[in-house]
Amino acid sequence: MRNPRGGGHPTMVDVAADAGVSLKTVSRVVNGAPNVDPAMAERVAASIDRLGYQRNALAASLRSGARDTIGFVSADLSNTFYMRVAAAAAAAALERGIRLIVASSEEDAAAERTLTLDLCQRQVGGLLVVPTASDHRYLAPEAARGTPVVFLDRPGRGIVADEFLIDNRGGARAAVAELLAAGHERVAVLLDAPTIFTMSERRAGALDAFAALGRAADPRLIVEDLHTPAAARAALERLLDAERPPTAVFCANNRSTVGALEAILAADAPVALTGFDDFELSGLVPRPIRVVDYDVAELGARAARTLLDRISGADETEPRTRLQPTRLVDRGLRR
Amino acid sequence: MRNPRGGGHPTMVDVAADAGVSLKTVSRVVNGAPNVDPAMAERVAASIDRLGYQRNALAASLRSGARDTIGFVSADLSNTFYMRVAAAAAAAALERGIRLIVASSEEDAAAERTLTLDLCQRQVGGLLVVPTASDHRYLAPEAARGTPVVFLDRPGRGIVADEFLIDNRGGARAAVAELLAAGHERVAVLLDAPTIFTMSERRAGALDAFAALGRAADPRLIVEDLHTPAAARAALERLLDAERPPTAVFCANNRSTVGALEAILAADAPVALTGFDDFELSGLVPRPIRVVDYDVAELGARAARTLLDRISGADETEPRTRLQPTRLVDRGLRR
DNA sequence: CTGAAAGCGCTAACAT
DNA sequence: ATGTTAGCGCTTTCAG
Numbered sequence: 001m002r003n004p005r006g007g008g009h010p011t012m013v014d015v016a017a018d019a020g021v022s023l024k025t026v027s028r029v030v031n032g033a034p035n036v037d038p039a040m041a042e043r044v045a046a047s048i049d050r051l052g053y054q055r056n057a058l059a060a061s062l063r064s065g066a067r068d069t070i071g072f073v074s075a076d077l078s079n080t081f082y083m084r085v086a087a088a089a090a091a092a093a094l095e096r097g098i099r100l101i102v103a104s105s106e107e108d109a110a111a112e113r114t115l116t117l118d119l120c121q122r123q124v125g126g127l128l129v130v131p132t133a134s135d136h137r138y139l140a141p142e143a144a145r146g147t148p149v150v151f152l153d154r155p156g157r158g159i160v161a162d163e164f165l166i167d168n169r170g171g172a173r174a175a176v177a178e179l180l181a182a183g184h185e186r187v188a189v190l191l192d193a194p195t196i197f198t199m200s201e202r203r204a205g206a207l208d209a210f211a212a213l214g215r216a217a218d219p220r221l222i223v224e225d226l227h228t229p230a231a232a233r234a235a236l237e238r239l240l241d242a243e244r245p246p247t248a249v250f251c252a253n254n255r256s257t258v259g260a261l262e263a264i265l266a267a268d269a270p271v272a273l274t275g276f277d278d279f280e281l282s283g284l285v286p287r288p289i290r291v292v293d294y295d296v297a298e299l300g301a302r303a304a305r306t307l308l309d310r311i312s313g314a315d316e317t318e319p320r321t322r323l324q325p326t327r328l329v330d331r332g333l334r335r
Numbered sequence: 336m337r338n339p340r341g342g343g344h345p346t347m348v349d350v351a352a353d354a355g356v357s358l359k360t361v362s363r364v365v366n367g368a369p370n371v372d373p374a375m376a377e378r379v380a381a382s383i384d385r386l387g388y389q390r391n392a393l394a395a396s397l398r399s400g401a402r403d404t405i406g407f408v409s410a411d412l413s414n415t416f417y418m419r420v421a422a423a424a425a426a427a428a429l430e431r432g433i434r435l436i437v438a439s440s441e442e443d444a445a446a447e448r449t450l451t452l453d454l455c456q457r458q459v460g461g462l463l464v465v466p467t468a469s470d471h472r473y474l475a476p477e478a479a480r481g482t483p484v485v486f487l488d489r490p491g492r493g494i495v496a497d498e499f500l501i502d503n504r505g506g507a508r509a510a511v512a513e514l515l516a517a518g519h520e521r522v523a524v525l526l527d528a529p530t531i532f533t534m535s536e537r538r539a540g541a542l543d544a545f546a547a548l549g550r551a552a553d554p555r556l557i558v559e560d561l562h563t564p565a566a567a568r569a570a571l572e573r574l575l576d577a578e579r580p581p582t583a584v585f586c587a588n589n590r591s592t593v594g595a596l597e598a599i600l601a602a603d604a605p606v607a608l609t610g611f612d613d614f615e616l617s618g619l620v621p622r623p624i625r626v627v628d629y630d631v632a633e634l635g636a637r638a639a640r641t642l643l644d645r646i647s648g649a650d651e652t653e654p655r656t657r658l659q660p661t662r663l664v665d666r667g668l669r670r
Numbered sequence: 671c672t673g674a675a676a677g678c679g680c681t682a683a684c685a686t
Numbered sequence: 687a688t689g690t691t692a693g694c695g696c697t698t699t700c701a702g
Contacts, residue, residue, distance in 0.1 A: 009480055011679055022689045027681065035687055052476045057456040058393045059679035063694045066681095077422040077437075078415050080615075087412040087439065099453065102412075102437035104422065118434065121392040141387045145344055229618075258619055265621050265668060280615045281593060286600055333600060346695055357673045362697065370671055394695035398678045401697095 010051040019047040030055055067125030068097065070307060073115055074104040075130040080280065081296060082130055085152060088300030089128055096308055098125070109133035120147055126307045131156050148310035150303050154197045155321070162310070163321040164303040168198050168276075171292040171326030172205030172252065173212075175274045178290070178328060179248040180213055184272065188221040188239055188246035190232050190256040199224075202252040202276055221246055232259025233266075240269055248272040254279040261285060278331065285332040292326045299324045345386040354382040365390055402460030403432065405642060408450050409439040410465040410488075415615065416631060417465055420487060423635030424463055431643055433460070444468035455482055461642045466491050483645035485638050489532045490656070497645070498656040499638040503533050503611075506627040506661030507540030507587065508547075510609045513625070513663060514583040515548055519607065523556040523574055523581035525567050525591040534559075537587040537611055556581055567594025568601075575604055583607040589614040596620060613666065620667040627661050634659045 012026045019026065021040060028036050029044040047053070061067070070093055074082045090100040103119065105112035112132045116139065119127060126148045127139075137158040139149050149156070151163040179187050194200045203222075210217045221239065226232040232255065239246055240263065249264075249271055251257040257275030264271050265286065274290040282291060302322065309315035347365070351358045356375060363371050364379040382388070395401070405428055409417045425435040438454065440447035447467045451474065454462060461483045462474075471491040474484050478496065486498040514522050529535045538557075545552045555577075558570040567590065574581055575598065584599075584606055586592040592610030599606050600621065609625040617626060637657065644650035 013679080023680085024682095024689060025687090028688085031681090037687065040688085052480070054452075054476075054480070055456050056397075056458065056679055057453070058458050059397050059694090060681070061694095062391075062394050062397055062679080062696090063681040065694075077418045077425070080413050080415055080418075083412045083415075083418055087441065090412070090439065099438070103434070104425065106422065117389075118392070121390050123391065123393050141389075145387070145389070258616055261619060262668065265619075281619075284593060284596060284600075284616075284620070286621050333597065348695080358696085359673055359698090360671095363672085366697090372671065375672085391695055394678090395697070396678095397680090397695080398697040400678080 010053045011056070012053070014051055015044065015047045015053050018051060019044045061123065067123055067311070069099045069101060069122075069124050070126045070128065070304070070311070071116075071119035071122075071124040072100055072102045073112060073119070073127060073129040074102060075107050075112075075132045077102075077104040077106070081277070082153070084296045085130075085300035085303070086128075088297035089304035092301040092304040093308065098308060100128075100304070105130075105132045107132050113138055117142075125311045126150070128152055128303055128307055129156070130154065133157075136161075148307060150307045150310070152299070152303055160319050162303075162306050162319045164299055164306070165321060165323055166198070166294050166299070167323040167326050168201035169205035169208065170323070171276060171294070172202035172250070173208040174205075174326070174328055175276065175290070175292050176206045176209035176250050177212065179250060179272060179274060180209060180215070182248075182272070184246075184248040186218065186221060186244060186246040186248070188223070188236065188249045189217065189252065190226055190235060190249060190260060191222070191224045191252040192227055192256070193225050199252055206250055206252075226256050226259070229255050229259035229262065232256040233262040234259075236260045236263040237267070240267055240271070245269075246271065248274075251275040253277055257289075257291070261289070274328070278329070282331040283333070287332050288330060288334055289332040290328050291331050293329045294324050294326045344391075345388045346391070347388070349386055350379065350382045350388050353386060354379045396458065402458055402646070404434045404436060404457075404459050405461045405463065405639070405646070406451075406454035406457075406459040407435055407437045408447060408454070408462060408464040409437060410442050410447075410467045412437075412439040412441070416612070417488070419631045420465075420635035420638070421463075423632035424639035427636040427639040428643065433643060435463075435639070440465075440467045442467050448473055451477075460646045461485070463487055463638055463642055464491070465489065468492075471496075483642060485642045485645070487634070487638055495654050497638075497641050497654045499634055499641070500656060500658055501533070501629050501634070502658040502661050503536035504540035504543065505658070506611060506629070507537035507585070508543040509540075509661070509663055510611065510625070510627050511541045511544035511585050512547065514585060514607060514609060515544060515550070517583075517607070519581075519583040521553065521556060521579060521581040521583070523558070523571065523584045524552065524587065525561055525570060525584060525595060526557070526559045526587040527562055527591070528560050534587055541585055541587075561591050561594070564590050564594035564597065567591040568597040569594075571595045571598035572602070575602055575606070580604075581606065584609075586610040588612055592624075592626070596624070609663070613664070617666040618668070622667050623665060623669055624667040625663050626666050628664045629659050629661045 016023045016026045029041050072086045093100045103115045120142050130152045131154050136156040149161045189206045192199050223235040251260050254277040276292040278291045278293045347361045351361045364376050407421045428435045438450045444467050455477050465487045466489050472493040484496045490498050524541045527534050561567040586595050589612040611627040613626045613628045
């Protein structure tokens with residue numbers, strides 16, 4: 001598949017020679033520009049087909065400076081939450097003719113930085129990033145050079161940029177308030193490490209709910225640093241075996257929810273459960289539970305649109321933090 | 336952040352002028368080429384820092400023709416299976432200094448074609464694709480032009496290319512054989528549409544198991560076209576209510592498995608269950624089940640390495656189809 | 671070890 | 687409506 005000049009792929013020059021027209025005419029046809037004689041367009045199209053010409057998008061954007069791509073830096077490719085955000089963002093971008101390319105730091109701060117800079121070198125128009133790093137000042141030069149950044153799910157550090165977060169605090173508050181309103185005197189709270197942004201927010205929300213009733217949470221019922229379902233299970237089993245066991249549990253993420261469920265099901269304990277984050281197959285849990293749910297697709301679409309508005313200059317307001325609202329919903333099998 | 340000439344970003348020319356060296360020297364420093372005087376390199380590095388110079392990777396590859404990127408065209412971004420494959424492929428590629436960019440057809444054949452061609456125009460070195468389209472002849476020109484394609488999970492149609500598939504037939508055969516060996520006389524089989532490649536394979540495997548024992552499956556226990564968990568649930572409920580209900584079920588994908596589980600749990604029926612595909616939280620199912628599992632990461636890594644070998648020319652053998660082996664594993668909560 | 675010049679494939683500005 | 691000429695930012699000869 002060498003080109004007529006003997007090189008690699010055929011280029012516009014080859015097509016022009018083949019069709020007996022100028023380079024520019026080929027360019028016009030390829031780009032669907034107006035004011036091209038139909039007969040000529042026909043001839044060019046025939047040559048393109050015959051030579052198997054394919055436009056080199058990189059060369060095109062080099063001269064035009066067009067930036068028709070945005071990057072999505074996920075923190076974890078196999079996290080469905082982020083990927084649903086990415087899918088929604090891709091769809092929203094496509095509506096404006098912009099492609100989204102996905103990369104992932106896999107929760108590695110150095111990888112995040114490398115990937116991000118790499119995407120910038122690839123001349124993406126902007127970035128959606130789920131931050132893993134604890135310092136994002138390295139993005140400031142890029143932002144200043146006109147590559148806007150929008151953070152997702154977690155705030156960026158050391159840089160002013162748009163952020164789209166879940167209403168972690170409000171969601172947790174509502175979940176715990178509901179348990180308290182149902183008459184539960186002893187509500188346990190299972191959390192991962194408080195150094196994680198979402199955890200400290202959700203913890204604060206849970207405490208808000210107690211405070212709103214003028215009550216204080218029993219500190220022995222608040223368990224932190226539960227990284228895995230197994231840890232959450234063990235923690236809840238310990239609480240259930242203790243003197244005055246909880247009658248309800250609020251789990252601050254779906255890993256804890258899963259672990260708590262294991263404990264509850266294994267002990268067949270009459271404990272009400274509400275968990276932050278819906279999860280796949282939550283409908284399959286063999287007893288009614290509640291989860292704090294939110295519109296993932298909307299989050300992604302809003303973030304993408306904001307980024308595109310920044311890129312196009314349509315939005316020159318101060319960067320802001322937006323919270324995606326949450327709602328409490330029923331899950332689990334009803335009997 | 337305008338460059339010293341008043342344009343946009345600073346370029347190598349600006350750096351060269353600033354450092355008082357030639358363009359080529361800057362290029363050498365930026366690319367870490369050997370044979371550069373350390374003092375000069377130092378000066379150039381200082382200018383790069385001061386001007387905030389960032390290399391334009393697109394321009395670089397235009398001249399060199401370098402192809403340091405491969406594309407992954409998923410069929411569904413929110414399918415964890417594909418994303419785990421993508422993550423493994425990305426890691427394997429990175430070991431050779433190649434970046435992976437992810438796009439998704441979202442099960443739309445036209446989108447697959449658009450995305451694929453778009454990636455080619457972006458000069459990716461090769462493609463990993465989970466095919467959605469029913470005809471991949473459109474890829475032939477690309478392949479001929481030196482952009483190899485490797486298909487994942489499903490075979491490509493109308494084009495000879497490497498394929499990495501799950502051992503669907505063998506896995507299904509083993510699953511059903513095990514149920515039969517355990518003494519189950521009546522084993523139901525729940526499937527999605529037989530037009531789907533994996534479904535016809537898994538169906539064939541299930542029937543193999545019966546045939547190996549000289550037995551024939553009861554056609555009334557084989558239900559097809561179950562697209563959703565709800566459909567699978569309804570189908571199994573019907574079977575359980577019928578005259579001679581099954582004592583075991585083989586579900587050909589995890590959606591059916593979920594539906595079947597709902598039916599079994601709701602009826603508290605003593606039915607053994609084996610499902611193809613592991614699923615998130617399968618450990619949480621409140622009774623022991625078996626699943627046909629496979630090493631997703633290995634599949635992705637092998638596919639990526641094969642693609643890279645094709646690109647580099649290290650592998651010029653005939654394209655082949657490889658099957659990823661499966662194994663039967665325990666899931667669900669033990670009591 | 672360093673530099674000048676040419677050119678990758680395309681688009682933009684200016685003719686015609 | 688079409689063609690001509692630069693030139694995007696970089697790498698690559700090929701000379702010094």
